[in-house]
Amino acid sequence: MAAPALRLHDAQNDEARWIDAARDGDPQAVAWLAERYTHTVYRFALRMMRNEQDAHDAAQETMVKVLRNLQRYDKRWRFQTWVLSIARNTCIDEFRRRKRKSYKEAPDIADDSPGPMELTSRRERASSLHTAMGDIPPMYREVLVLYHFEHLKYREIADLLDLPIGTVMNRIFRARKKLRTAYQVVTGDAAPAGAT
Amino acid sequence: MPWLHVPDALLASFVRGTLPDDEASSVALHIDDCGACQARATSADPLSQAFASVDEPALPTELITGVLARVETGGPRLGAAVPAAGVGLAAAAALVLLLVGDPSSLLSGLGALIRAAEAILRAVDVPLALITPVWFAAAALSLAGAAITTRRMEGRETLWR
Numbered sequence: 001m002a003a004p005a006l007r008l009h010d011a012q013n014d015e016a017r018w019i020d021a022a023r024d025g026d027p028q029a030v031a032w033l034a035e036r037y038t039h040t041v042y043r044f045a046l047r048m049m050r051n052e053q054d055a056h057d058a059a060q061e062t063m064v065k066v067l068r069n070l071q072r073y074d075k076r077w078r079f080q081t082w083v084l085s086i087a088r089n090t091c092i093d094e095f096r097r098r099k100r101k102s103y104k105e106a107p108d109i110a111d112d113s114p115g116p117m118e119l120t121s122r123r124e125r126a127s128s129l130h131t132a133m134g135d136i137p138p139m140y141r142e143v144l145v146l147y148h149f150e151h152l153k154y155r156e157i158a159d160l161l162d163l164p165i166g167t168v169m170n171r172i173f174r175a176r177k178k179l180r181t182a183y184q185v186v187t188g189d190a191a192p193a194g195a196t
Numbered sequence: 197m198p199w200l201h202v203p204d205a206l207l208a209s210f211v212r213g214t215l216p217d218d219e220a221s222s223v224a225l226h227i228d229d230c231g232a233c234q235a236r237a238t239s240a241d242p243l244s245q246a247f248a249s250v251d252e253p254a255l256p257t258e259l260i261t262g263v264l265a266r267v268e269t270g271g272p273r274l275g276a277a278v279p280a281a282g283v284g285l286a287a288a289a290a291l292v293l294l295l296v297g298d299p300s301s302l303l304s305g306l307g308a309l310i311r312a313a314e315a316i317l318r319a320v321d322v323p324l325a326l327i328t329p330v331w332f333a334a335a336a337l338s339l340a341g342a343a344i345t346t347r348r349m350e351g352r353e354t355l356w357r
């Protein structure tokens with residue numbers, strides 16, 4: 001019977017075993033990693049690229065790179081952070097390849113944003129937030145996506161972006177400020193739930 | 197830091213983004229490791245609540261199968277041919293050396309050419325197994341070039357004396 005302290009780390013150990021097996025070429029382990037991380041990568045790409053086809057292509061490209069380059073994975077990083085760093089680079093490359101000036105120029109998946117009077121439900125709030133996210137520069141959107149959607153720790157974001165944690169904090173605060181302003185423009189009145 | 201958990205006033209300033217960098221960093225590092233303070237920060241930040249109301253996007257159904265199909269078919273699987281290609285490149289360079297009078301400049305030229313090829317291979321994301329022998333070939337050629345240059349210089353010094 002496993003000690004409680006050991007059981008706490010079972011999930012991580014389990015993942016480490018799958019990663020080792022995938023590195024050794026076990027197809028079942030490769031499939032396990034694909035199942036587990038493709039959604040994370042697609043979600044990140046969609047929120048950055050803001051277009052389903054672009055996100056689909058970037059996610060596929062990222063996962064192929066991840067699964068073909070497992071030997072390069074450094075175990076000091078959390079696997080999710082490593083995967084997201086590859087997703088980030090792929091999105092940036094994809095974006096440059098399409099010669100867009102900013103992610104924002106991609107077609108928006110929620111262009112039909114409602115007017116201020118109808119903004120009551122959770123769904124409408126989410127839709128406004130989505131539109132506001134499209135109105136802030138990608139470098140700010142990125143830190144918000146990593147923190148609020150992917151639930152990365154501050155120091156993981158710092159590792160991923162290769163920046164000092166103070167710089168990351170600064171960027172997150174600026175991003176929040178910009179998002180609040182954008183949100184107010186979208187809704188025509190108050191920021192989410194009365195934010196200042 | 198003088199506190200066990202982030203005090204309310206400090207947390208409020210943190211959420212508003214009004215703390216100086218060093219103080220914000222120490223709060224951030226604490227929040228990274230303290231579930232209780234993270235929950236307090238989330239409930240104090242209206243934006244966090246707005247983010248929580250966003251639904252997960254649905255995953256396109258064929259995406260995972262598409263990924264696995266591409267991984268299975270793989271990139272170029274060169275296996276033993278890869279080191280052989282590196283050795284072959286070096287051998288070809290050596291052969292050319294025997295036929296020309298100025299080996300050092302030719303070698304450095306070839307070294308540069310191979311490093312350029314390596315940069316291209318990296319840019320198109322070729323597996324490490326392919327890049328390594330190419331890099332070794334470039335390094336070997338550069339070393340050979342340097343050695344020959346040194347010997348020629350030594351030869352010149354002898355003549356000057």
Ligand SMILES: [Zn+2]
Pocket residue numbers: 200201202226230231232233234
């Ligand atoms: Zn705490």
